[in-house]
Amino acid sequence: MATLSDFPTPNPNPSPSFRPPTDQSDNGPESLPHMDPPPSSDPNPIPTPNSTPHFNTPSDAIAPAAPPPSLLHLSFNQDHGCFAVGIDHGFRIYNCDPFREIFRRDFNRGGGIGVVEMLFRCNILALVGGGPDPQYPPNKVMIWDDHQSRCIGELSFRSEVRSVRLRRDRIVVVLEQKIFVYNFADxxxxxxxxxxxxxxxxxxxxxxxxxxxxxxxxxxxxxxxxxxxxxxxxxxxxxxxxxxxxxxxxxxxxxxxxxxxxxxxxxxxxxxxxxxxxxxxxxxxxxxxxxxxxxxxxxxxxxxxxxxxxxxxxxxxxxxxxxxxxxxxxxxxxxxxxxxxxxxxxxxxxxxxxxxxxxxxxxxxxxxxxxxxxxxxxxxxxxxxxxxxxxxxxxxxxxxxxxxxxxxxxxxxxxxxxxxx
The missing domain is CATH 2.130.10.10 (YVTN repeat-like/Quinoprotein amine dehydrogenase)
Structure with missing residues (x-):
């Protein structure tokens, strides 16, 4: 089952955190996917998440006394300029050169993220829950819009999602013995x-x-x-x-x-x-x-x-x-x-x-x-x-x-x- 929430279309421009360096020319805003809202009669719009804390800046990071988080996922983005980390209470995005944390999202209660798939450096991410206390069901792919700080769509399956691959025009979801290819626009x-x-x-x-x-x-x-x-x-x-x-x-x-x-x-x-x-x-x-x-x-x-x-x-x-x-x-x-x-x-x-x-x-x-x-x-x-x-x-x-x-x-x-x- 696939649903798109009945929200305005995501920001056509990348958020400042994801803006590509000046020497990269293939990540411009004109290449971002367009997420059309469904008809008003859609019976299953995705509900607004209960907790929507904003991304913390590095200065608001976890206190030094806190134990290091448990890593659940680690992957590069498509041009290897960034990498994404899924942890037991959220996820983080880092820039490779120069190395720095771009942003993090920490959930208040549990909130493990087992898959974080970036789309180059734009405001769209694909998230799958993971770990002992997942933020989302492990059998769902949540389409996250960083500009709105909320999920704008979901893909549901009968078994756990093993991985997700994104292109500007496609979403590819990998299960244990099956792969689904979706059009990104709808x-x-x-x-x-x-x-x-x-x-x-x-x-x-x-x-x-x-x-x-x-x-x-x-x-x-x-x-x-x-x-x-x-x-x-x-x-x-x-x-x-x-x-x-x-x-x-x-x-x-x-x-x-x-x-x-x-x-x-x-x-x-x-x-x-x-x-x-x-x-x-x-x-x-x-x-x-x-x-x-x-x-x-x-x-x-x-x-x-x-x-x-x-x-x-x-x-x-x-x-x-x-x-x-x-x-x-x-x-x-x-x-x-x-x-x-x-x-x-x-x-x-x-x-x-x-x-x-x-x-x-x-x-x-x-x-x-x-x-x-x-x-x-x-x-x-x-x-x-x-x-x-x-x-x-x-x-x-x-x-x-x-x-x-x-x-x-x-x-x-x-x-x-x-x-x-």
Whole structure:
């Protein structure tokens, strides 16, 4: 069930907290979704929330004596310039560069938020309740308008919501074994997709100006499904023998990075024809070690791929894909740094095992092993941003020519109540 509250249309301009930096041109107010109110005869308008406290400024933050909040959700926005945190009594939004808290919303009684999905930097958010005392039912997606400081719509389901993905024209809701695609303007259901069991809520959508490309698990182990909505084509890719653990989509939706529960290889596919473009090795000793991959991220130009895992290391790989000839893996030449000890063997890759034709990482950053981190590329050249479920924030720089260990540029803990912003 989908409903829109009978309120005025949300502010067409982003709130000051969400206004994009002057060097970003794709987040202008003309691109915000328009939420039309329903007909006056709508029998189920969403009621006004009982508690509507205003966002607190950082100076009104939790007193230093209070214990740190329990983190329920952590994610970047679509351009990786901000990240959202769901906690046991509200949610917070942070800017990445420079690092600072933009705002927070704390609920008076309980109020756990298990999913916070931003829409770039505009005033619209998607919220799902979570934790032992959820603010909203875990089977509902609440469309929040920060300008009005209230929910303006909701989507209700028969089972818990695992994740939400937003575009300026679509809302994608992921359940355990089904995905729903809605039109953002009127919350009209456009498409339903059945998937294999998907407890992590794996789903990725393109964020470029073109038509929607959506990637989700297929109906078989190791399979991914690619929906090209412009051409109305569905492509199934048998990416791995084991279950899919993680995947990422490039901004334009043309490249897909996948990894399985084995955690030894990352594969790059062309989403149009499903061809394997490149394979990267996560560990030197093939088969001797496995990792749980927490996140994959393409750089904005799809030249680099970042990977975080439970091994306490974030890797950055160079993608050797010729953009002008999809499906062609470009080998190293004499003018390029040799980032893989096996690249010189590419001329006999058909004879050697796949291990000898895969790539190793260019740069690495060491973290606490066993802790969970997600990673994205920063807006500054050759930088990555790393977020940990322990509240850690790292911004690091890598050397694209010489590789090696990354340089740590800054560190913060965004969950510490006495943190200064």
């Amino acid at each position: 919350l009209k259901l456009l498409h339903q997709i059945e998937t294999i069991a998907n407890p992590k809520g794996l789903c990725a959508v393109s964020q470029g100006a073109g038509s929607l490309v959506l990637v989700c698990p297929g109906l078989q182990k190791g399979q991914v499904r690619v929906e090209h909505y412009a051409s109305k084509r569905t492509k199934f890719i048998m990416a791995h023998d084991s279950r899919i653990a993680c995947f990422a989509l490039s901004q334009d939706g043309q490249l897909l990075a996948t990894t399985s529960t084995k955690g030894t290889l990352v594969r790059i596919y062309n989403t149009v024809d499903g061809s394997l473009l490149q394979e990267v090795e996560l560990f030197v000793r093939r088969g001797a070690d496995r990792a749980e991959i927490y996140s994959l991220a393409f750089s904005s130009n799809a030249q680099w791929l970042a990977v975080s895992s439970d091994k306490g290391t974030v890797h950055v790989f160079s993608l050797k894909i010729n953009g002008g000839s999809p499906g062609i893996v470009r080998s190293h030449n004499a003018a390029e740094p040799v980032t893989s000890p096996h690249s010189s063997l590419s001329f006999i890759k058909g004879v050697l095992p796949k291990y000898f034709s895969s790539e190793w990482s260019v740069a690495q950053f060491r973290l606490v092993e066993g802790s969970q981190y997600i990673v994205a590329f920063g807006h500054q050249k050759n930088t990555v941003v790393i977020l940990g479920i322990d509240g850690s924030f790292y911004r690091c720089q890598y050397d694209p020519v010489n590789g090696g260990e990354m340089t740590q540029l800054e560190y913060h803990n965004f969950l510490k109540p006495d943190a200064a912003f």
